[in-house]
Amino acid sequence: MIKTDPETWTDQRHRDGEAAERRAADLLIENGYAVLEQRYRFHRHDVDLVARRGNVVAFVEVKARWTRRYGAAVETITAKKQRELVRAASAWLQRHGRSGDVARFDVVAIQGGKIQWLQSAFRPLWR
Numbered sequence: 001m002i003k004t005d006p007e008t009w010t011d012q013r014h015r016d017g018e019a020a021e022r023r024a025a026d027l028l029i030e031n032g033y034a035v036l037e038q039r040y041r042f043h044r045h046d047v048d049l050v051a052r053r054g055n056v057v058a059f060v061e062v063k064a065r066w067t068r069r070y071g072a073a074v075e076t077i078t079a080k081k082q083r084e085l086v087r088a089a090s091a092w093l094q095r096h097g098r099s100g101d102v103a104r105f106d107v108v109a110i111q112g113g114k115i116q117w118l119q120s121a122f123r124p125l126w127r
Contacts, residue, residue: 020064021048024108027117033058042091045084049108050092055100058119059089064110077107077121086124 025035028051036057037050049060063076082105089103107121 016064017062020108020110021062023110023115024060024062024117025049025051027108027115028058028060036096037092040088040092042088045088047085047088047092050089055098055102056104057089057093057097057101058104058106059085059092060106060108061085061121062108062110065112082122082124089124 021038025038028035028049031053033051033053035049035051038048040047040050047059048062049058051058051060061077061081085105089105093101093103103124104120105122105124107118109116109118
């Protein structure tokens, strides 16, 4: 799914982020989802994970924080980030979506070793 081997990355933050995405993907798979994309990119916007279970396509933003020093992981999903996720998701659906697909925007927050999956964390205003 990733174009380069994370073991070759020199920035530990990138390696930690990829590990958090793998942990989130494992959670989705354990719950019956097929992970279709990791780090799907549309222009400058990206979605960490795209997963499907039946006709539900979950666009998942993964946020990891090791401490609460800069706030909770889920608090980093700003209105601007939501708009970017919706743009990338819309492009993905136009290219790969099926008739009857239902889009959902989830957040997987990993903080202090605990994982929290917020399904339908926000709803886009496209309908």
